Amino acid sequence: MSTTTIRKKPNKVLLLDRSTCISCAGCVGTCPDLALDMFGLDLQVFQDKCTYCTICVRFCPVGALSIEKREPRPEDNAYQTPKTAADFLHRAPA
Numbered sequence: 720m721s722t723t724t725i726r727k728k729p730n731k732v733l734l735l736d737r738s739t740c741i742s743c744a745g746c747v748g749t750c751p752d753l754a755l756d757m758f759g760l761d762l763q764v765f766q767d768k769c770t771y772c773t774i775c776v777r778f779c780p781v782g783a784l785s786i787e788k789r790e791p792r793p794e795d796n797a798y799q800t801p802k803t804a805a806d807f808l809h810r811a812p813a
């Protein structure tokens with residue numbers, strides 16, 4: 720007989736404020752569930768791996784991460800594709 724375990728996710732989402740994030744990458748190493756990764760200077764959040772433990776939220780030196788109680792929406796970080804170097808040109812100093 721086989722059993723299937725269905726992991727019920729909490730009704731939460733980990734949000735990244737990209738205008739505040741300084742791309743220090745420090746939070747990536749704090750996550751025990753590998754739910755954060757850097758693509759160039761762009762932090763990506765993988766909601767499917769996140770357990771909303773708040774470690775990264777408390778670590779971030781600029782308060783760029785927060786947890787909200789609601790279902791993830793398509794516009795949330797989890798669904799953004801990694802950016803290329805060209806995408807960062809708008810951030811470059813004039």
Ligand code: SF4
Pocket residue numbers: 733749750751752753754755768769770771772773774775776
């Ligand atoms: S809340 Fe916890 S599990 Fe989710 S990304 Fe941050 S450190 Fe990882």
Ligand code: SF4
Pocket residue numbers: 735739740741742743744745746747762778779780781782783784
């Ligand atoms: S610790 Fe904060 S500032 Fe650094 S990469 Fe993570 S979210 Fe961005």
